[in-house]
Amino acid sequence: MALIADYLVQGCQMLLMLLLAPLLTGWVRVFKARLLRRRGPSPLQPYRDLFKLLRKEVVLADSASWLFRVAPYLIFAALWVAAALVPTFAGGLPFSWTADLIAIVALLGTARFFLALAGLDVGTSFGGIGSSREMMIASLAEPAMLMMVFTLSLLAGTTELSSVARFMLTAEVGLRVSLGLALLALVMVAIAENARIPVDNPATHLELTMVHEAMVLEYSGRHLALIELGASLKLLLYISLLGCIFAPWGMAVVGEGLTAYLIGVGAYLAKLAFGGFLLALFETSIAKMRVFRVDQFLGAALMLGLLGALLLFVSRSL
Amino acid sequence: MSEEVGFAIMPLPLLLSLPLVLLAVGGYAVAAAHRPGCSRLVYGVTLTIAAVTLGLALAHLLTAAVPATLALPLGLPWLGAHFRLDALSAFFLIVANLSGGVASLFALGYGQHEHAPERVLPFFPAFLAGMNLVLLADDAFTFLFAWEFMSLSSWALVLAHHQDPANARAGYLYLVMACFGTLALLLTFGLLAGPDGGYNFAAIRAGQPTPGLAALVLILALLGAGSKAGLVPLHVWLPLAHPAAPSHVSALMSGVMTKVAVYGFIRIVFDLLGEPVVWWWGGVVLALGGITAVLGVLYALMQHDLKRLLAYHTVENIGIIFIGLGLALAFQANQMYSIAALALTAALFHVLNHSLFKSLLFLGTGAVLTATGERDMERLGGLIHPMPWTALAFLIGAAAISALPPLNGFVSEWLTFQAILISPELPQWLLRFLVPAVGALLALSAALAAACFVKAFGITFLGRPRSPAAARARETDRYSLSALFALATLCLLAGILPGLVVDGLAPVVGLLNGGARLAAQYSQPWLTLVPVGEVKSTYNGLLVLLFMALSGTVAAGLIHRLASNAARRGPAWDCGFPEASPATQYTAGSFAQPIRRVFGSIVFQARERVTMPPPGDSRPARLEVELHDPVWERGYAPVANAVVAISTRFNYLQYLTIRRYLSLVFGALVLLLLGMVLWR
Structure with a gap:
């Protein structure tokens, strides 16, 4: 019986991620609009967009191949599985041992790989520009993220996320320089990976500055809906990750009962709201940088991550 | 004598007779290469022999049989020829003959297109036989003999199309480097x-051996085996020679011969040299591995010749394997055998993985080459439409080599990362600085590999055809396709059932690691990979694949059923300005431009020059890219120039009178005798 309940919680978590993802995107947009003294759309607007796109027919370019039609489902599946592996309101779920943090990073890599291929599939110059820049950004962001993983797992003695979160709640963590560096690196990577300002602008269609939008330019209808939902899931994943590692308070442990879960959900929602607010604040207060500054931005993230890990490697015996 | 022992000794004579059959077939092909059906016969026999060898080696490894030895009265009279089949040989025999068999299967179709069969058919079986003999050799003479046999037969295959001056140059460089490598091994x-x-x-x-001698042996083994495997800076011949051969031979050279070199290194350093290991050995191997991995993939990103790109990627993967081996040496030096087992497992797993996906990718390139006659990516494109199956197999290979879950490349890199994460336990300070840096290099090379294979697959197979040859392509034959899909399936299986591979590797790891090995994985629930202990980290490729398949199909089913499944074809949108010319697409060069600018400006001193015609001039603008190969220009070119300069200087020695020659001989004799006297 308890086992079934555990699986139920796991299923709830997966569904919760899916349902919350568009809301978070809408939430960030509302905040950005308010900070710019605009009224802005309702936070529910992303849901309406998704439903509209889902009902529309797909227009495929003449030169599109089977990969172009399969890629949205693959990308969505990889991102959803990756998102479902991040503890949100409860840790230690039955499938949390399926993949650790390194595998989550690699699953994001799988999604990116197929998105970049889809950008090249139709054979237009915009798709190519988006794919090639995305892979350049990823070639620095992914190592930076892995360095952050190194730092965490050296501290917690594991790369499994639930255990990391549990470790971060214990008193032995304290304030550490390495953790601060890792936090900074993760925030920088999250901004780059989610195509936010200053690396990319999710609201733009100015051709020469866009990365993510250029790759998905040829997509329409249900395929576009899946890719948009995937992008929302990715944003949710990163904010959940930041929450579960650096602010694990209130998270329930599986099997604790309904009250603990409810507290967990409440805490999780509060974290998301706060994270979305910070993101909107950051985005409105900074200008977008040109593409060949991104490598310096992410190179700094990589160095911060490496420095954090190096400090731990060296200070282990002290 | 019990029956089990009898069974254990049996396979070795059989294994040794199989290369003889290969040689016989090669000999027959010398005479009959142009006869119809000869190609089928040769590749059919190599396929069968490889399959039998594979079966015997697999049986040896899985039954964990005792090592079998055999001495034959061949070779040097006072030494004889010794052969031995142990777990290490068996594992590498599996790797070699798996790829060898599949390459033969591929060649059953591909070999029909060969226009100079007399230059390929005799040497292909000989090459495979040579590699198998290296793996079975149990004395230095037999080892070196087989090693040279392997080198020379592959050299002949590199020169199969010798009319091309680039191939002739590749063959020459290969010969020089092979001689250098063998010299180093001879001294070892x-x-x-x-x-x-x-x-x-x-x-x-x-x-x-004394510590000083052992260190010298390590350095020489790194030079000898490393030059064959392609360690930077000894890799220069590899990206020239591997692509020059026919594609199924390239697959063997890149997928298998580099692994035989890794075998040589492991055999010498882990087995023959044995204990005690000094900690800085691991440091040297680690640093070399890290540099090799990143430089290899950066070189690969700058290429637009598909086969050369793959060859440079072999350099990268050899780097990853040596990172694992270096970690294992570092842990062994500190008596941390259980963690050394993890690093060794990671390295050996990557040996298997790389042989699978690199063979797959080279064979896929062979299919492209047959269909279009092109291997320059700038003249390909859109091949996914006429060749959907080849494209699918190549895509699986590309995803696997980019270390994407749930395929096999990810598992071995994951294991390597796990080994790196335990390294703070190492007592030496230098290693503690080195290991995280190598971890960063490994992460960087994995991310760059993904970029490189988006380029390789995207430019070759996606988009629109960039040349008439690419537009006329047809799907490849059934033999080739079955070979491609056999390898693709193995890539997937090794990715979702990694526990079985790790268990299969356990006897090999135990042999090299003083008996310590990883815990058995097959008993884990859901076949989860648990290398160190459940609290550390776990990975389950099978469940990841199931989850992805489930969520993808459920999403597709629901959307098609409840929302819309209508689709319409139309011209590309392209922001409202679609351009009909395929020349407006991104090319391999333009795809790599951001990375060239970020990394290449440091490593290759990449410079771009744009010449814009003045307004009103209708000439096209030109973009010139200048790249410098640091290893060649700083390392090899000075040596080559010095050799040329010295030989020009002494050229006049060829035209002396007999009197002068005699006095030179006399002078040399006196000098040598004087030296002898002083030495004593």
Whole structure:
């Protein structure tokens, strides 16, 4: 019986991620609009967009191949599985041992790989520009993220996320320089990976500055809906990750009962709201940088991550 | 004698007779290469022999049989020829003959297009036979003989299309580097055998080299095996020679021969040299591996020749394997055998993985080459439409080599990362600085590999055809397709059932690691991979695949059922300005431009020059890219120039009178005798 309940919680978590993802995107947009003294759309607007796109027919370019039609489902599946592996309101779920943090990073890599291929599939110059820049950004962001993983797992003695979160709640963590560096690196990577300002602008269609939008330019209808939902899931994943590692308070442990879960959900929602607010604040207060500054931005993230890990490697015996 | 022992000794004579059959077939092909059906016969026989060898080796490894030895009265009269089949040989035999068999299957179709069969058919079986003999050799003479046999037969295959001056140059460079490598190995074995000349591996194992001698052996083994494997800076021949051969041979050279070189390194350093290991050995191997991995993939990103790109990627993967081996050496030096087992498992797993996906990718390139006659990516494109199956198999290979879950490349890199994460336990300070840096290099090379294979697959197979040849392409034949899909399936299986591979590797790891190995994985629930202990980290490829398949199909089913499944074809949108010319697409060069600008400006001193015509001039603008190969220009070119300069200087020695020659000989004799006297 308890086992079934555990699986139920796991299923709830997966569904919760899916349902919350568009809301978070809408939430960030509302905040950005308010900070710019605009009224802005309702936070529910992303849901309406998704439903509209889902009902529309797909227009495929003449030169599109089977990969172009399969890629949205693959990308969505990889991102959803990756998102479902991040503890949100409860840790230690039955499938949390399926993949650790390194595998989550690699699953994001799988999604990116197929998105970049889809950008090249139709054979237009915009798709190519988006794919090639995305892979350049990823070639620095992914190592930076892995360095952050190194730092965490050296501290917690594991790369499994639930255990990391549990470790971060214990008193032995304290304030550490390495953790601060890792936090900074993760925030920088999250901004780059989610195509936010200053690396990319999710609201733009100015051709020469866009990365993510250029790759998905040829997509329409249900395929576009899946890719948009995937992008929302990715944003949710990163904010959940930041929450579960650096602010694990209130998270329930599986099997604790309904009250603990409810507290967990409440805490999780509060974290998301706060994270979305910070993101909107950051985005409105900074200008977008040109593409060949991104490598310096992410190179700094990589160095911060490496420095954090190096400090731990060296200070282990002290 | 019990029946089990009898069974264990049996396979070795059989295994040794199989290369003889290969040689016989090669000999037949010398005479009959142009006869119809000869190609089928040769590749059919190599396929069968490889399959039998594979089966025998697999049986040996899985039954964990005792090592079998055999001495034949061949070769040097006072030494004889010794052969041995142990877990390490068996594992590498599996790797070699798996790829060898599949390459033969591919060649059943591909070999029909060969226009110079007399230059390929005799040497292909000989090459495979040579590699198998290296893996079975148990004394220095047999090892070196087989090693040279392997080198020379592959050299002949590199020169199969020798009319191309680039191939001739590649063959020459390969020959020089192969000679250098063998020289280093010769010295290695000389040092190991000692003054008494105990060239038998059993005698070498029993000996105890002094620390200084052992260090020298390590350096020489790195030079000898590393030059064959493609360690930077000894890799220069590899990206020239591997692509020059026909594609199924390229697959063997990149997928298998580099692994035989890795075998040589492991055999010498882990087995023959044995204990005790000094900690800085691991540091040297680690640093070399890290540099090789990143430089290899950066070189690969700058290429637009598909086969050369793959060859440079072999350099990268050899780097990853050596990172694992270096970690294992570092842990062994500190008596941390259980963690050394993890690093060794990661390295050996990557050996298997790389042989699978690199063979797959080279064979896929062969299919592209047959269909279009092109291997320059700038003239390909859109091949996914006429060749959907080849494209699918190549895509699986590309995803696997980019270390994407749930495929196999990810598992071995994950294991390597796990080994790196335990490294703070190492007591030496230098290693503690080195290991995280190598971890960063490994992460960087994995991310760059993904970029490189988006480029390789995207430019070759996606988009629109960039040349008439690419537009006329047809799907490849059934033999080739079955070979491609056999390898693709293995890539997937090794990715979702990694526990079985790790268990299969356990006897090999135990042999090299003083008995310590990873815990058995097959009993884990859901076949989860648990290398160190459940609290550390776990990975389950099977469940990841199931989850992805489930969520993808459920999403597709629901959307098609409840929302919309209508689709319409139309011209590309392209922001409202679609351009009909395929020349407006991104090319391989333009795809790599951001990375060239970020990394290449440091490593390759990449410079871009744009010449814009003045307004009103209708000439096209030109973009010129200038790249410098640091290894060649700083390392090899000065040496080559010095050799040329010295030989020009002494050229006049060829035209002396007999009187002068005699006085030169006399002078040399006096000098040598004087030296002898002073030495004593």
